[in-house]
Amino acid sequence: MLRIALLMLFRDRAKYVMLIVGLTFCSLLMTQQSSVFCGLMLWTSATVRNIGAKVWVFDAKVEQVNEVIPLREIEVTRVRGIPGVEWAVPLYVGIEQARLSDGSFQNVQLVGLDTATFVGRPMQITKGRIEDLRMPDAVIIDQVGVDKFRKKGITIDIGTTFEINDKTARVVALCHANRSFLGQPYIYTTYDRALQFAKPQRKMMSCVLVEPKPGVSSKELAESISAIPGLRAFERDDLFWSTVWWYIKNTGIPISFGTVVLMGVIVGIAIAGQTFYLFILDNLRYLAALKAMGARMPILAAMVFLQSFSVGFVGFGLGVGLTSIFGYKVLKIEQPPFFMPWQVPAFVAVIIILICCFSAAIGLRQIAKLEPAVVFK
Amino acid sequence: MLKRLSIFLALTGILAVTLLVFRLKKAPPTPIPLVEPSRAPYTDSIGARGIVEAVNENVIVAPILPGMITDIYVNVGDLVKKGAPLFRQDTRDAGAKVSAQQAQVVLLEARVKESEVKVADKQDDLVRADRLLSQRVISDDVQRRKYFELKSAESALDSARAELLLARAQLTQAEVTLDLLTVRAPRDGEILRQNMHEGEYAGVASSDPNAPSLLLGETTHLQLRADVDEDSASRVQTGAVAVAYIKGMHSDPIPLRFVRIEPYITVKKSLTGDSSERVDTRVLQVIYQFDKTKVPVYVGQQMDVFIEGKAPRLPQPENDKKILLTPKSP
Numbered sequence: 001m002l003r004i005a006l007l008m009l010f011r012d013r014a015k016y017v018m019l020i021v022g023l024t025f026c027s028l029l030m031t032q033q034s035s036v037f038c039g040l041m042l043w044t045s046a047t048v049r050n051i052g053a054k055v056w057v058f059d060a061k062v063e064q065v066n067e068v069i070p071l072r073e074i075e076v077t078r079v080r081g082i083p084g085v086e087w088a089v090p091l092y093v094g095i096e097q098a099r100l101s102d103g104s105f106q107n108v109q110l111v112g113l114d115t116a117t118f119v120g121r122p123m124q125i126t127k128g129r130i131e132d133l134r135m136p137d138a139v140i141i142d143q144v145g146v147d148k149f150r151k152k153g154i155t156i157d158i159g160t161t162f163e164i165n166d167k168t169a170r171v172v173a174l175c176h177a178n179r180s181f182l183g184q185p186y187i188y189t190t191y192d193r194a195l196q197f198a199k200p201q202r203k204m205m206s207c208v209l210v211e212p213k214p215g216v217s218s219k220e221l222a223e224s225i226s227a228i229p230g231l232r233a234f235e236r237d238d239l240f241w242s243t244v245w246w247y248i249k250n251t252g253i254p255i256s257f258g259t260v261v262l263m264g265v266i267v268g269i270a271i272a273g274q275t276f277y278l279f280i281l282d283n284l285r286y287l288a289a290l291k292a293m294g295a296r297m298p299i300l301a302a303m304v305f306l307q308s309f310s311v312g313f314v315g316f317g318l319g320v321g322l323t324s325i326f327g328y329k330v331l332k333i334e335q336p337p338f339f340m341p342w343q344v345p346a347f348v349a350v351i352i353i354l355i356c357c358f359s360a361a362i363g364l365r366q367i368a369k370l371e372p373a374v375v376f377k
Numbered sequence: 378m379l380k381r382l383s384i385f386l387a388l389t390g391i392l393a394v395t396l397l398v399f400r401l402k403k404a405p406p407t408p409i410p411l412v413e414p415s416r417a418p419y420t421d422s423i424g425a426r427g428i429v430e431a432v433n434e435n436v437i438v439a440p441i442l443p444g445m446i447t448d449i450y451v452n453v454g455d456l457v458k459k460g461a462p463l464f465r466q467d468t469r470d471a472g473a474k475v476s477a478q479q480a481q482v483v484l485l486e487a488r489v490k491e492s493e494v495k496v497a498d499k500q501d502d503l504v505r506a507d508r509l510l511s512q513r514v515i516s517d518d519v520q521r522r523k524y525f526e527l528k529s530a531e532s533a534l535d536s537a538r539a540e541l542l543l544a545r546a547q548l549t550q551a552e553v554t555l556d557l558l559t560v561r562a563p564r565d566g567e568i569l570r571q572n573m574h575e576g577e578y579a580g581v582a583s584s585d586p587n588a589p590s591l592l593l594g595e596t597t598h599l600q601l602r603a604d605v606d607e608d609s610a611s612r613v614q615t616g617a618v619a620v621a622y623i624k625g626m627h628s629d630p631i632p633l634r635f636v637r638i639e640p641y642i643t644v645k646k647s648l649t650g651d652s653s654e655r656v657d658t659r660v661l662q663v664i665y666q667f668d669k670t671k672v673p674v675y676v677g678q679q680m681d682v683f684i685e686g687k688a689p690r691l692p693q694p695e696n697d698k699k700i701l702l703t704p705k706s707p
Contacts, residue, residue: 006380010379010380013379016379016383017379020383115606134424134609135424135681135683136424136425136681138424314384314386314387315387316387316390316391317386317387317388317390317391318386318387318390319390320390320391320393320394321386321389321390321391321394322390323394324390324393324394324396328393328397331400331401340394340398340401341398341401341402344398345395
């Protein structure tokens with residue numbers, strides 16, 4: 001019986017293709033858009049992932065890593081005095097303007113690493129040595145910066161100089177860092193030098209990076225630091241999620257992507273449901289014949305569900321397959337954002353199953369109403 | 378045909394997405410081995426900022442007395458010997474004083490002569506009075522009077538002589554003052570900077586210590602004052618080898634000869650001239666000497682200095698693991 005169901009499905013080529021195209025499009029839209037959304041959200045926390053310290057200490061009102069309120073430098077010593085702190089070092093993060101030799105501008109994400117220890121240094125040095133950062137005016141620029149400067153007609157290599165707030169910066173190494181939300185290149189330098197590059201303010205230090213003592217969990221330590229008035233500490237993952245949630249709550253990004261995903265669902269339901277309904281309607285004669293021959297309702301239901309799920313499976317497979325092609329292409333050039341956790345295909349699979357169930361239910365309603373006498377009409 | 382193809386493609390798609398999910402889950406690739414930049418001179422180099430000085434440092438020449446400049450005898454780049462006049466200040470006042478003093482001396486010389494004549498006259502009088510007294514022509518009283526007149530004239534002569542001496546000393550003083558208005562080179566050297574103009578007022582203290590009006594230095598040998606940040610200060614060894622690069626010229630290192638380490642760590646000099654520059658970093662100054670180079674190097678020029686140091690290398694990151702450099706907790 002089930003073989004007959006599949007034969008029925010594959011024989012009607014036009015409707016089969018139509019069903020698959022609808023579901024493929026639906027799952028492609030959903031997976032691709034969700035992945036781009038996830039990628040974009042991942043970009044917002046690029047600084048957290050690039051620096052990678054276990055505990056971050058900010059001003060009490062800071063909610064996310066891209067919007068920091070500067071602290072007094074004395075807070076480092078304060079944090080060092082908290083039990084459970086193995087070490088604490090200052091970090092400068094800020095957006096500064098770099099001026100190129102031809103006079104054009106580029107906003108950059110300046111990161112000042114602790115001068116003595118380089119805590120939070122870039123892990124993937126593609127050219128040069130991290131030790132050279134100790135030399136005068138030295139900075140390390142990431143690949144995004146190299147690409148951005150190349151677009152402006154300037155080749156960045158070791159030894160290239162440009163200006164940050166009228167002060168000379170000399171590239172001593174190139175690195176690869178996670179791309180930031182606004183696409184500003186990461187420029188690493190030492191903390192002291194970063195303060196020289198940055199526009200002078202009364203308070204300059206962005207945050208304190210803390211390593212918990214062995215045996216102390218990062219979460220507990222973050223809580224005990226947050227208990228100090230004026231300070232707020234995040235564990236690395238908490239900071240990541242806090243940043244992501246900040247963007248979800250405070251920007252229109254989730255609405256925009258959510259709408260597209262919803263459109264995918266509607267398109268899926270509309271096309272797949274309607275086509276499947278027509279398909280059942282077309283094959284009503286055969287189903288009536290089967291019913292007349294004594295096929296019971298559960299068997300007919302199983303046949304319809306099999307047809308619906310087969311279409312759903314093929315559509316889902318093609319949809320995620322196309323997304324993967326997009327994903328592999330995009331990952332090479334790192335733009336637009338793309339990140340696919342396992343939840344994305346799982347979520348889309350659930351939606352597709354729901355669409356299939358809905359379509360099958362519409363079909364079954366027709367079959368239930370069916371009189372076996374139809375076959376003789 | 379369609380059935381097989383569609384199912385095959387669907388399976389491929391699911392496989393592809395599974396692989397993609399796993400690939401994205403994986404940590405970013407580990408850092409590739411670091412490439413040594415060719416220009417790093419030592420395995421452990423200490424970076425420092427250096428400033429070129431003339432050997433034995435530069436002399437800011439300032440006048441002893443304040444005054445208006447009337448003549449300048451030297452130009453930038455002139456080689457001068459010790460004692461050579463550099464510039465002269467307004468001498469009219471001092472010159473007039475000398476003339477007045479000279480006149481005074483002449484006057485007092487005349488007065489001395491006059492007194493001498495008076496003494497001779499009185500002496501003659503006394504000799505005659507003595508003779509007349511022995512002949513009992515005049516009284517003893519008259520002879521005594523003559524004697525005292527002579528004594529009085531002699532004291533007047535002494536007084537006139539003393540006055541002359543004083544006037545001569547005052548003349549010398551006036552001449553010295555006049556001479557001081559001509560400023561001379563305190564030692565051999567080259568004029569590195571000459572920012573004086575006739576008619577300008579030259580004070581005893583320079584109005585701007587960063588821009589001295591007249592700077593003298595010895596330029597046949599140059600020395601380099603390398604500022605090492607206090608973080609790296611302990612890594613500097615006595616006699617450490619070093620090279621310097623002229624800023625922006627990284628192809629041609631200048632070898633340096635170690636001279637000494639200044640034992641006192643000083644506050645970092647504001648080399649960039651930015652008023653907001655952090656000054657709470659202190660620096661260890663290491664003095665190096667170097668010979669004249671192919672490319673001209675000027676006194677006051679900044680150089681990038683690399684001193685060979687001894688320090689533990691930064692640990693290389695292990696594969697697949699993020700390592701943070703940990704400062705030692707006290």
